[in-house]
Amino acid sequence: MASRFNALKADAHWQQVWDERRTFAADDHSAKPKSYVLEMFPYPSGKIHMGHVRNYTMGDVLARYRRMTGHEVLHPMGWDAFGMPAENAAMEKGVHPGGWTRANIATMKAQLKRLGFALDWTRELATCEPDYYGHEQAIFLEFYKAGLVYRKESAVNWDPVDMTVLANEQVIDGRGWRSGALVEKRKLNQWFLKITQFADELLDGLSTLEHWPDKVRLMQENWIGKSQGLTFRFRLSDGGEVEVFTTRPDTIFGASFVAVAADHPIAQALAGDPAVAAFIARCKQGGTTAAEIETQEKLGFDTGLTAAHPFSGHPLPVYIANFVLMDYGTGAVFGVPAHDQRDFDFATKYSLPIRRVVAEGDKADPAFDEAEAYTGPGTLVNSHFLDGMDVADAKREVIRRAEADGWGRGSTVWRLRDWGVSRQRYWGTPIPIVHCAACGEVPVPREQLPVVLPEDVTFDVPGNPLDRHPTWKHVACPSCGGEALRDTDTLDTFADSSWYFIRFASQPQDRPFDRAVAESWLPVGQYIGGVEHAILHLLYARFFTRALRHVGMIDVAEPFTGLFTQGMVTHETYRLALPDYDGPRGALWVSPDDIVVGENGQRLARMADGATVPVTVGRVEKMSKSKKNTIDPEPIVDQYGADAVRWFMLSDSPPERDLEWSENGIEGAWRFVQRLWRLVDGERGSEGRDAALDRKLHQTIAGVAADIEALSFNKAVAKLYELTSAVEKAAPSASRDDAVEAMIRLVAPMVPHLAEEAWSLRGHAGLVADAPWPAVDAALLVEDEVTIAIQVNGKLRDTLVLAKGLPREAIEAAALASDKVVRLLEGRAPKKVIVVPDRLVNLVA
């Protein structure tokens, strides 16, 4: 009689065995082919959530599968441990960011261990520890030495109450998210990394990333935003000049005005005039949200200046305009209303000429009477020497002439900006620079690294604790020995996550990584994480890798050859169906834990006093604290065991799509785990082959392998269900015993605890984690009989089971002999017969 699988006991036992034997520690010196599987490391926010469980389960299946197929696998885990939430916790709860973070790490590590992930914990790292960030400081200084770091004055969002800099996301309706104070723009000296120096490489490199989702490549491409065109100068009526950038030099004869940004030096120079000053102020008022920009009216202020057209010398009015951005291109444009919608809107409002220069079909009249700008292809008209050219030729010709005559040049403009990395915050990597009155900015010498973040700080006063620390920032200048001050800013935490995958591969004490060892593991073969990191994190990591190559520290171009962006874990939302409920705001959301199912399936909320209240079931959304629709993984693991949770995470939904958490789903997974156990714990020792089962087994081995490699876990799961059913139904035989034996290995990547328990139960000495993936007998992948579809006029009318590989004539004859076909054809011969061997016959009557 089969026993029941005791998940909790098995989980604890095998986790301990893996730990003690260091089963998943990666060997740098292994002769096996190396495979680096990585999931985005977590921020230690407190507890793990279902999103983590799903993410790490996917990576784990791949890592375990790779081990079984003979790879030396690096599958590490660490902590993205610097960041604002720790400081927020410090301010709210009076705890120290370091203590809070390290306690969270301990909690979350224990939780991850309970899921049985095949992780190399010997390489665990936390970015908040000096033995990590010290090396990051060394890298920063290498970049500095190579001229990839510079200092620039730049505007930040300043919260005058909290005395801190805010990220854009923390500014809500122009106010600080915490203090509610009106946010000011403040100019601060900040450090920048020259990511734009690599813009071309980062763009071109995208085409080599075949195993990245197209979507992510496209998002990066748009973010980098390469535009090619012409940069040229207009002479102004006051004797000055204004430089503009355009991607449409071909339309130059359609220009009817020039516009500059409110921040442009020309506008600023005129700001002595109160009317100009008022207009500039008005431009800056506008909101920055999508909706506001969309509906914002184009506004202009005529400066009275004119700009001379570079070919005709014709004067064009110069406006200050709210739709021109100072930080893109040159901060000035020329307006071609007929062929740019913004210019069209602007010209319409200010009654400026609208002149067609690109013919749309046969429309070539200089008077432009369309309702909107024409931006499509066409032939140049009303443009002197450009007439008759197509757009591309005309662009080239204008650039050629501008360069020949010396008033402009072909140029490339990027949307990508240099990366400002200074943060006026405490809980981050200190920037290893000393400011000396005599020597200026002085890098901290290598032997003085790490610049350790002091932990004796308080958060009872607003502002950066580093700045008001009594001693920390006072230091002797490394250059002259005089009194100097440390930079009290810390690095953007995106810097921490821009090279951690290299440190995982190699972690010597005295330098960031050993080049040869790191190169033996990198690039990461499969990187898995949320699509929310599609742009910034992945772009910064790509930049860091290229910058490290630039300074000669590593010879790797792209850090991640394979990228997979997994979907979120979602759940229904519940709200109290009481419009007049007078509880605190937000309390209307009800946690799934407090939901009971009433009669006829109605959902009710159980209130604190035991009463039940009807709720409305809202849409299925990403699990979030604000909607209270989270499911804490820990009690689920307690109840069902790690394997059932893992199995559910892989079932049903394709991994790139969202997975809806459901009670039925986890119960189904748990039932399957028990079903598997009954099989492995069942009878064996029978004789004889079962050809059909052999074939099913080998097809499943091949299919599951292919599905895992394609990360199509839901399909692998479906195939394993099918095989399980087939084995259950099969009569005892040696084939059936073989199938059960192989199945233990097939499910091992997904339900490793059950697999180890079964492997051991069936008398194997080693671990199933170290066992090889079952071999496929290719001969068994082919069926000897096939079901052939018989269609008449493309409609299915019958199916026939025939031997595989029959000649066309035999298949056709069999089809024509089918009773149903005979009845439908009523004695007539078909006009045409299409035979697809081993598949179908289509008779066209």
Added chain:
RNA sequence: GCGGACGUGGCGGAAUGGUAGACGCUGGGGACUUAAAAUCCUCUGCCGAUGGCGUGCGGGUUCGAGUCCCGCCGUCCGCACCA
């Protein structure tokens, strides 16, 4: 506005241009049981049912379209006055 993805039973989803709905969930019926749980068997797209209709809608290509092409509609995501 620009770019992208997606749209298949009651639900999640399968399906190299070739038998639509694998597999799971839900639900119905049955077996076992004093009973329940667990387990097992069985059915489960729709309809006027020897047949017909079905993959968001309308066209097209093809012997054959969920799949390819054109045009709509809807949902979701990203970017956004980028010159």
